[in-house]
Amino acid sequence: MESFSASAKNEICQLSQDDCCVMAELCAITFVCGNLSINSSGVHLLYNTENKAVAKRIFDTLTRVLKLEAEVLIKENQLKKINTYTVVAKDAPLLLAALGIEGNLLTDATPPGYLTEKECCKIAMLRGAFLGGGTVSSPKKNYHFEFVVNSESFSRLLCSILEYFQIKAKTIHRKQNYVVYLNEGDSIVSLLALIGAHTSILNLENVRILKEMRNNVNRAVNCETANINKTVNAAMAQLQSIHIIEQKTGIEKLSDSLREAAILRLENPEATLQELCELGGTTKSGMNHRLRKIKQIAESLSKEDLP
Numbered sequence: 672m673e674s675f676s677a678s679a680k681n682e683i684c685q686l687s688q689d690d691c692c693v694m695a696e697l698c699a700i701t702f703v704c705g706n707l708s709i710n711s712s713g714v715h716l717l718y719n720t721e722n723k724a725v726a727k728r729i730f731d732t733l734t735r736v737l738k739l740e741a742e743v744l745i746k747e748n749q750l751k752k753i754n755t756y757t758v759v760a761k762d763a764p765l766l767l768a769a770l771g772i773e774g775n776l777l778t779d780a781t782p783p784g785y786l787t788e789k790e791c792c793k794i795a796m797l798r799g800a801f802l803g804g805g806t807v808s809s810p811k812k813n814y815h816f817e818f819v820v821n822s823e824s825f826s827r828l829l830c831s832i833l834e835y836f837q838i839k840a841k842t843i844h845r846k847q848n849y850v851v852y853l854n855e856g857d858s859i860v861s862l863l864a865l866i867g868a869h870t871s872i873l874n875l876e877n878v879r880i881l882k883e884m885r886n887n888v889n890r891a892v893n894c895e896t897a898n899i900n901k902t903v904n905a906a907m908a909q910l911q912s913i914h915i916i917e918q919k920t921g922i923e924k925l926s927d928s929l930r931e932a933a934i935l936r937l938e939n940p941e942a943t944l945q946e947l948c949e950l951g952g953t954t955k956s957g958m959n960h961r962l963r964k965i966k967q968i969a970e971s972l973s974k975e976d977l978p
Contacts, residue, residue, distance in 0.1 A: 692795035699799025726756035817852035912969035
């Protein structure tokens with residue numbers, strides 16, 4: 672079954688974009704999942720992904736937009752029952768120059784400033800980072816969205832772009848990578864909306880509604896259970912007090928109002944306080960006062976037996 676992340680990426684890969692945004696998106700993908708490879712035929716740039724739609728989008732950008740030579744290698748993983756796609760850009764120096772990337776991809780390199788000037792390009796940068804190395808948890812489990820990147824400088828750039836769009840994010844260092852993550856439902860919805868995963872948002876919101884309904888039902892059940900337990904415990908304590916009075920002096924020695932309350936409780940051991948009031952034709956405070964008085968009398972009689 673397709674994961675929530677894969678579904679969101681497949682949806683995003685159907686989006687069209689302006690030329691400037693194409694470059695910003697590919698630049699981000701390069702920073703996230705691009706790796707240099709040197710062999711006898713030259714310096715290549717390899718993009719690794721498990722998502723077929725992402726691989727196709729990268730390949731189309733390289734060949735149709737940038738007119739660069741590229742190929743796609745497919746490796747089957749029998750254990751996981753998934754394919755790994757490697758898009759190979761044959762001329763890495765030319766590609767990096769076209770993207771305006773200078774320095775080491777893993778350490779100090781950052782995208783050129785002109786690729787993050789426009790708001791649309793900022794969004795494309797986030798979109799590319801997600802396609803290249805982002806994941807979003809299934810909302811049925813928890814709310815978690817993260818970008819996994821190699822470069823600390825690029826992780827800072829992603830945080831600044833998210834902050835520009837008023838989306839709160841945090842960063843942690845995990846093994847050799849930097850992880851920019853969000854764990855609030857509203858922030859994740861805002862980010863998915865920003866990068867164009869609108870169908871995924873609807874699916875997420877449906878799950879959120881179901882979760883909220885379940886939580887409300889559970890809270891109501893827990894509250895009702897607590898009220899029942901409270902009523903039962905109070906009734907048991909009242910019956911115990913009445914039995915003590917019966918054994919010590921007899922309930923006929925009580926005043927008329929207390930005797931009436933005692934008999935009502937004996938005859939209706941599972942009744943709530945409100946139900947006793949309706950049966951006795953009195954107020955809640957009045958009935959509560961009588962039952963407390965019965966308890967005090969029982970406690971006083973019990974103390975008389977103490978040495």
